[in-house]
Amino acid sequence: MSGFSGPNVHQFMVQNNRHQTLSSTVIVASLVYMCFGPASAAGQDLLARRNTAGLLPTDCRRFVETNPPKDASPTSDALKTLLACYKTAKRELSARAVPTIVSATTADGAPAKVADTLVAANAANTATNQWLLRQHINLKALDRWVGRYADTSRRANEWPPELSELLTSSEESHTTLEAMLAQRGLRELFSATLVTGAVVGNGRPVDEGSGGEQTAAALAHVVWESKHFGDDRFERFDFALGGRFGFVPALSLVEPVDDSAPAESEESPQAVYQEAFLWDLGARANLRANGQKSAEVSLGVRIGQTILGTQSVLLDRGQSSVLSVPIANGATKAELFWEAALAYNLFNNPMEVVHGEGSTVAPAFSASIAWRHDSRFRGEGALASFDAPDERLVFRxxxxALKVIDRREVAEKPRTFTFGFGVEHEAPLRRGGTTVPSGTKLIFRGDIDLLRALRGQ
Incomplete structure (x- = not known):
C-alpha cells in the first residue's frame, strides 16, 4: 500500500478523524459566536439598526424603536403624531419619486468617463434602494401601533375620528411606496442567478495509499430563492425557501470492468467526479450576524436528487485507460439525497438592500458545513461491509466577484476583471473502518469582456 500498512494505516485514519472533528468544532463555534456574541452587543446592534432604519422625525422614532404594549390605548396626541409621521413619509417618498440624475461632467467641467459615470449611477441606485427599503421597515413599524390602537378601540367600542384618518393616510403611504418598490424591482417574491464555471475534482481511492483521480468538468446551474419572510420586522430572524437545478459534477464510487483492467494491476474502487444533473429544494432559517450589517448565519435543510449523465468513466493509467462503472450496491443513475447545513454568508451591501433586491443568491463570500445522507452510497451489495458509506460530511x-487588477504602465489606470474561487470537500462522516473515500472540488468562475480585452481596453 505504498508505505502504509497495518498500524500505520490505523494511526493515519485516527489522526485524520481527529483533525476533521477539530475543524468541524472550530467552524461551528465561530459561526455561533458571530451570530450571538455577548448579549449586550446583540442588543446594541439591534438598537443601532432601529435608529438608522430611516429618516423619520425624532417624534416618530419612538414608535419605530419600540413595540406597542398589548393594552395600548390611543390618545389624541399619539394619533396626531402618527398621522404626522405618515404624512412626512409620503412627502419624502414623493420627493424621491424623481429619478436621480448623475452628472456626465467632472467638477472642472470636463466630460466624465463612461466607467466613472456608471459607478456613480450604481452608487446612487444602491443608496435609493436602501432608503426605500428602510422606509418600508419604518412604515411596517408604524403599522403595528396603528393596528394595536385599532384593536383596542374595537374592543372598547370607542373609535376616535383621528383613527379613521390615520388608517387612510397609512394606506396612501403604502400605495406610494409599493409602487416605487415595484418600479425598481424590489420585494420580488423569487430571485435566481445562473452559476457557471469550471470544476476540477480529485477523488481518492478506497486504498488510501494509491493516489487519486483528477477530472475536469463544466458547472452550469441555476440557484433560486424566495423572498425572506419576516425580514421587514425588527427581529433578527427570517425564513426563506430555495433550491438549485442544473449540471453539477458529483462524487461517485467506481470500480474497473474486469475486461479493461490490466491483469497485473489490482485496481481498488475509486472515488471520481462524474458529470451529473442535480436538483434540490430546501428551506432555511436566517439570523443576522451580530455586529455585521451585511452578513447572516443560516441553518437549513434540503432534499434533492443526483442524476448521473453516464454510467461509465475512463480512468487514465498512463499508456492505457481503465473503463470503470459505479460500484454494484443496488443504486441507480438517479438517487435522492438530503442534508442539513450551517452556513455563513457575507454580502457587498446591507441586508435591507440584499433582501429587497433579491441578491441573497449571490453572496460575496460563503462558508458552510453540512451533514449529507447520499442514497447513491447505500450500504448494500459491494458496500455492505463499509462503515456508514451513505453518511457524509461536506465543507464548502x-x-x-474578486476584482483582479491587471497593472499597466506608470500613470495608466489598472484594468480589472472579476474572478471567483471555491472549494467543496466531501468526506465520510465516520472514519473508523472501510468507507467511501473523500473528494475535493475546486470551482473557478470568471467574468471578463473578451472583445474589450483583446482590443487592450
Whole structure:
C-alpha cells in the first residue's frame, strides 16, 4: 500500500478523524459566536439598526424603536403624531419619486468617463434602494401601533375620528411606496442567478495509499430563492425557501470492468467526479450576524436528487485507460439525497438592500458545513461491509466577484476583471473502518469582456 500498512494505516485514519472533528468544532463555534456574541452587543446592534432604519422625525422614532404594549390605548396626541409621521413619509417618498440624475461632467467641467459615470449611477441606485427599503421597515413599524390602537378601540367600542384618518393616510403611504418598490424591482417574491464555471475534482481511492483521480468538468446551474419572510420586522430572524437545478459534477464510487483492467494491476474502487444533473429544494432559517450589517448565519435543510449523465468513466493509467462503472450496491443513475447545513454568508451591501433586491443568491463570500445522507452510497451489495458509506460530511466555501487588477504602465489606470474561487470537500462522516473515500472540488468562475480585452481596453 505504498508505505502504509497495518498500524500505520490505523494511526493515519485516527489522526485524520481527529483533525476533521477539530475543524468541524472550530467552524461551528465561530459561526455561533458571530451570530450571538455577548448579549449586550446583540442588543446594541439591534438598537443601532432601529435608529438608522430611516429618516423619520425624532417624534416618530419612538414608535419605530419600540413595540406597542398589548393594552395600548390611543390618545389624541399619539394619533396626531402618527398621522404626522405618515404624512412626512409620503412627502419624502414623493420627493424621491424623481429619478436621480448623475452628472456626465467632472467638477472642472470636463466630460466624465463612461466607467466613472456608471459607478456613480450604481452608487446612487444602491443608496435609493436602501432608503426605500428602510422606509418600508419604518412604515411596517408604524403599522403595528396603528393596528394595536385599532384593536383596542374595537374592543372598547370607542373609535376616535383621528383613527379613521390615520388608517387612510397609512394606506396612501403604502400605495406610494409599493409602487416605487415595484418600479425598481424590489420585494420580488423569487430571485435566481445562473452559476457557471469550471470544476476540477480529485477523488481518492478506497486504498488510501494509491493516489487519486483528477477530472475536469463544466458547472452550469441555476440557484433560486424566495423572498425572506419576516425580514421587514425588527427581529433578527427570517425564513426563506430555495433550491438549485442544473449540471453539477458529483462524487461517485467506481470500480474497473474486469475486461479493461490490466491483469497485473489490482485496481481498488475509486472515488471520481462524474458529470451529473442535480436538483434540490430546501428551506432555511436566517439570523443576522451580530455586529455585521451585511452578513447572516443560516441553518437549513434540503432534499434533492443526483442524476448521473453516464454510467461509465475512463480512468487514465498512463499508456492505457481503465473503463470503470459505479460500484454494484443496488443504486441507480438517479438517487435522492438530503442534508442539513450551517452556513455563513457575507454580502457587498446591507441586508435591507440584499433582501429587497433579491441578491441573497449571490453572496460575496460563503462558508458552510453540512451533514449529507447520499442514497447513491447505500450500504448494500459491494458496500455492505463499509462503515456508514451513505453518511457524509461536506465543507464548502466560495468567494465571488474578486476584482483582479491587471497593472499597466506608470500613470495608466489598472484594468480589472472579476474572478471567483471555491472549494467543496466531501468526506465520510465516520472514519473508523472501510468507507467511501473523500473528494475535493475546486470551482473557478470568471467574468471578463473578451472583445474589450483583446482590443487592450
Amino acid at each position: 466555501f466560495m468567494i465571488d
